[in-house]
Amino acid sequence: MSRNVLILPGDGIGPEIVAQAERVLASVNDRFQLGIDTDHALVGGSAIDADGVPLPEATLSKAKAADAILLGAVGGPKWDGLEMAKRPEKGLLGLRSELNLFGNLRPAILYPQLADASSLKPELVSGLDLLIVRELTGGIYFGQPRGIRELENGEREGFNTYVYSESEIRRIGRMAFDAARRRGGRLCSVDKANVLEVTVLWREIMNELAAEYPDVELSHMYVDNAAMQLVRAPKQFDVMVTGNMFGDILSDCAAMLTGSIGMLPSASLDENNKGMYEPIHGSAPDIAGQNLANPLATILSVAMMLRYSLDAAEAAEAIEAAVGQVLDQGLRTADIHADGKQKVTTEEMGDAVLAAL
Amino acid sequence: MSRNVLILPGDGIGPEIVAQAERVLASVNDRFQLGIDTDHALVGGSAIDADGVPLPEATLSKAKAADAILLGAVGGPKWDGLEMAKRPEKGLLGLRSELNLFGNLRPAILYPQLADASSLKPELVSGLDLLIVRELTGGIYFGQPRGIRELENGEREGFNTYVYSESEIRRIGRMAFDAARRRGGRLCSVDKANVLEVTVLWREIMNELAAEYPDVELSHMYVDNAAMQLVRAPKQFDVMVTGNMFGDILSDCAAMLTGSIGMLPSASLDENNKGMYEPIHGSAPDIAGQNLANPLATILSVAMMLRYSLDAAEAAEAIEAAVGQVLDQGLRTADIHADGKQKVTTEEMGDAVLAAL
Numbered sequence: 001m002s003r004n005v006l007i008l009p010g011d012g013i014g015p016e017i018v019a020q021a022e023r024v025l026a027s028v029n030d031r032f033q034l035g036i037d038t039d040h041a042l043v044g045g046s047a048i049d050a051d052g053v054p055l056p057e058a059t060l061s062k063a064k065a066a067d068a069i070l071l072g073a074v075g076g077p078k079w080d081g082l083e084m085a086k087r088p089e090k091g092l093l094g095l096r097s098e099l100n101l102f103g104n105l106r107p108a109i110l111y112p113q114l115a116d117a118s119s120l121k122p123e124l125v126s127g128l129d130l131l132i133v134r135e136l137t138g139g140i141y142f143g144q145p146r147g148i149r150e151l152e153n154g155e156r157e158g159f160n161t162y163v164y165s166e167s168e169i170r171r172i173g174r175m176a177f178d179a180a181r182r183r184g185g186r187l188c189s190v191d192k193a194n195v196l197e198v199t200v201l202w203r204e205i206m207n208e209l210a211a212e213y214p215d216v217e218l219s220h221m222y223v224d225n226a227a228m229q230l231v232r233a234p235k236q237f238d239v240m241v242t243g244n245m246f247g248d249i250l251s252d253c254a255a256m257l258t259g260s261i262g263m264l265p266s267a268s269l270d271e272n273n274k275g276m277y278e279p280i281h282g283s284a285p286d287i288a289g290q291n292l293a294n295p296l297a298t299i300l301s302v303a304m305m306l307r308y309s310l311d312a313a314e315a316a317e318a319i320e321a322a323v324g325q326v327l328d329q330g331l332r333t334a335d336i337h338a339d340g341k342q343k344v345t346t347e348e349m350g351d352a353v354l355a356a357l
Numbered sequence: 358m359s360r361n362v363l364i365l366p367g368d369g370i371g372p373e374i375v376a377q378a379e380r381v382l383a384s385v386n387d388r389f390q391l392g393i394d395t396d397h398a399l400v401g402g403s404a405i406d407a408d409g410v411p412l413p414e415a416t417l418s419k420a421k422a423a424d425a426i427l428l429g430a431v432g433g434p435k436w437d438g439l440e441m442a443k444r445p446e447k448g449l450l451g452l453r454s455e456l457n458l459f460g461n462l463r464p465a466i467l468y469p470q471l472a473d474a475s476s477l478k479p480e481l482v483s484g485l486d487l488l489i490v491r492e493l494t495g496g497i498y499f500g501q502p503r504g505i506r507e508l509e510n511g512e513r514e515g516f517n518t519y520v521y522s523e524s525e526i527r528r529i530g531r532m533a534f535d536a537a538r539r540r541g542g543r544l545c546s547v548d549k550a551n552v553l554e555v556t557v558l559w560r561e562i563m564n565e566l567a568a569e570y571p572d573v574e575l576s577h578m579y580v581d582n583a584a585m586q587l588v589r590a591p592k593q594f595d596v597m598v599t600g601n602m603f604g605d606i607l608s609d610c611a612a613m614l615t616g617s618i619g620m621l622p623s624a625s626l627d628e629n630n631k632g633m634y635e636p637i638h639g640s641a642p643d644i645a646g647q648n649l650a651n652p653l654a655t656i657l658s659v660a661m662m663l664r665y666s667l668d669a670a671e672a673a674e675a676i677e678a679a680v681g682q683v684l685d686q687g688l689r690t691a692d693i694h695a696d697g698k699q700k701v702t703t704e705e706m707g708d709a710v711l712a713a714l
């Protein structure tokens with residue numbers, strides 16, 4: 001059986017960190033005889049530079065044909081002046097939408113070796129392990145109508161539409177309930193049902209689904225309170241589920257609680273667990289090309305890919321164990337460096353993970 | 358000259374904390390001969406119970422006639438089952454909208470006496486003093502069309518509209534630039550201009566205004582990054598300005614950074630600095646009627662009211678100094694209590710502030 005993985009290095013630090021992740025993928029591919037073939041394509045700013053568009057046809061068709069996709073990161077100041085339809089981000093949003101990757105899993109885990117990196121007091125975050133399930137192909141990111149129009153009085157107004165149908169809510173709800181069932185059995189659905197009708201429907205459907213999952217304890221929280229509770233006592237959460245926009249905000253907040261977003265992978269899945277995998281952090285143009293970036297989030301994204309899309313849990317565990325080992329050895333890239341630890345480059349970190357494998 | 362203040366105790370702990378704030382207001386009214394008259398009315402759940410609606414006509418007309426409004430808090434589980442148009446929150450939203458209170462000022466200040474209360478490490482929050490300026494009468498909270506409709510395929514969809522006109526953006530922008538000018542001279546505008554057209558217009562207008570305020574340094578930040586940066590390094594901010602929904606989320610997050618949302622007041626202002634003043638915290642139904650709640654946020658809301666709407670800065674300073682004094686004395690309500698400090702009730706805290714005045 002052969003499996004195809006499409007690799008999209010993207011922009012900024014993307015190519016550097018993906019290079020290390022590819023070495024790791026090649027190594028487990030060999031060792032566990034996974035039969036994985038890889039191919040490469042352009043997306044985001046690098047695609048704009050080469051082809052004039054953030055998501056070239058060739059990239060999209062390769063992505064559709066692949067069994068899984070590994071993405072670095074997209075965007076950078078170089079393309080910030082472009083109008084919205086032509087920006088690097090549209091490459092990412094286009095992939096999510098065209099591939100129907102509606103379920104975004106964003107774990108926020110505190111590595112015990114990095115406990116000091118958090119802004120929060122140690123007792124509030126030690127052992128933190130929460131999962132945010134974010135809807136990724138609907139909501140206000142994709143809602144129509146949208147745009148900027150002229151009013152009768154001559155001034156302009158900007159408008160976007162926050163919209164969810166029952167079936168969109170149901171499928172992301174199921175993914176979240178399933179995840180909660182495999183974990184601590186608690187699901188917190190985040191909405192603004194005291195103000196927004198679209199989230200009244202969201203809450204109703206989540207309540208409906210709860211009947212199918214008697215083993216999962218469902219609770220609801222308003223989004224403003226959720227942002228407070230993440231800062232106050234993040235360990236109260238097991239799995240959180242929310243829409244695209246709230247999920248964007250809350251998952252970044254949750255990731256930052258760990259103090260090491262250079263460590264956190266994410267998965268974006270379709271109905272059949274085909275997925276795109278990427279680090280939670282961005283393209284960090286300020287340190288691009290300097291061999292400084294932390295490749296571990298991308299390497300851990302490979303592990304997630306093996307587990308969710310390529311049915312290779314054993315290989316995933318081997319990678320995760322290797323990452324734990326290099327942390328135990330005291331190796332740290334600049335973003336997670338601390339006194340008494342050994343500072344290493346992007347490549348040296350890759351070397352160390354390979355050696356630990 | 359006589360000035361009218363309308364008092365809206367609201368629900369939950371509202372009546373208890375407002376009672377202490379009223380004593381403080383009466384005291385400075387006397388001492389500084391402010392000529393303030395007070396009147397009372399119902400809003401929220403208590404209005405629903407008495408009159409069947411969250412914002413009775415009588416309350417609205419008193420509010421329109423008043424020079425300033427002091428509000429406790431609204432809402433509670435008792436009214437959670439009601440449909441959205443009849444919920445307590447609609448009383449609050451109706452007041453904001455009918456009185457044109459478009460500018461919501463939400464300071465997040467860390468009181469040195471309460472430095473330990475924060476979830477964050479002391480060095481990250483000591484001296485924290487940031488101001489969030491939130492647009493309060495527009496955006497997705499009030500945008501049309503909105504609702505839940507049936508689709509052709511028989512399923513339902515919920516929808517809301519996120520909309521801002523140039524003039525709405527300009528007036529909140531001016532309020533924020535003015536505030537930054539009076540403070541540290543730095544303004545960070547928060548949007549999602551890489552995805553949402555409405556915030557592309559927002560960013561454009563903020564840039565336009567920057568030309569009128571050469572003494573204020575304007576920067577822009579995406580909302581997901583802003584949520585991260587608030588957790589990572591909140592002291593980087595002076596003033597932040599954003600729309601209604603993002604402001605709801607970020608201001609609660611920022612308030613929680615101080616660890617003492619029982620201490621934080623807020624102001625909601627119209628074009629002429631007429632305003633409604635309220636604590637940032639909610640109605641806390643779980644501790645209502647138990648003489649446990651912290652009245653200081655409401656007492657500090659009185660100080661804000663005196664300063665912004667009633668031109669009585671001296672009286673405001675006297676109140677703020679008195680609050681500082683009771684904290685120095687080691688008095689703490691349950692929410693901010695710590696070892697070695699004296700636990701006091703709502704009323705005892707009011708007594709202490711009056712004594713310090």
Ligand SMILES: CC(C)[C@H](C(=O)O)[C@@H](O)C(=O)O
Nearest residue numbers: 075089092093248551552581
């Ligand atoms: C780059 C941007 C369009 C994207 C988003 O908002 O979804 C990013 O912030 C993310 O969370 O993956």
Ligand SMILES: CC(C)[C@H](C(=O)O)[C@@H](O)C(=O)O
Nearest residue numbers: 194195224432446449450605
């Ligand atoms: C009660 C609710 C409608 C309100 C809001 O969302 O504006 C509250 O959260 C606030 O921030 O004042």
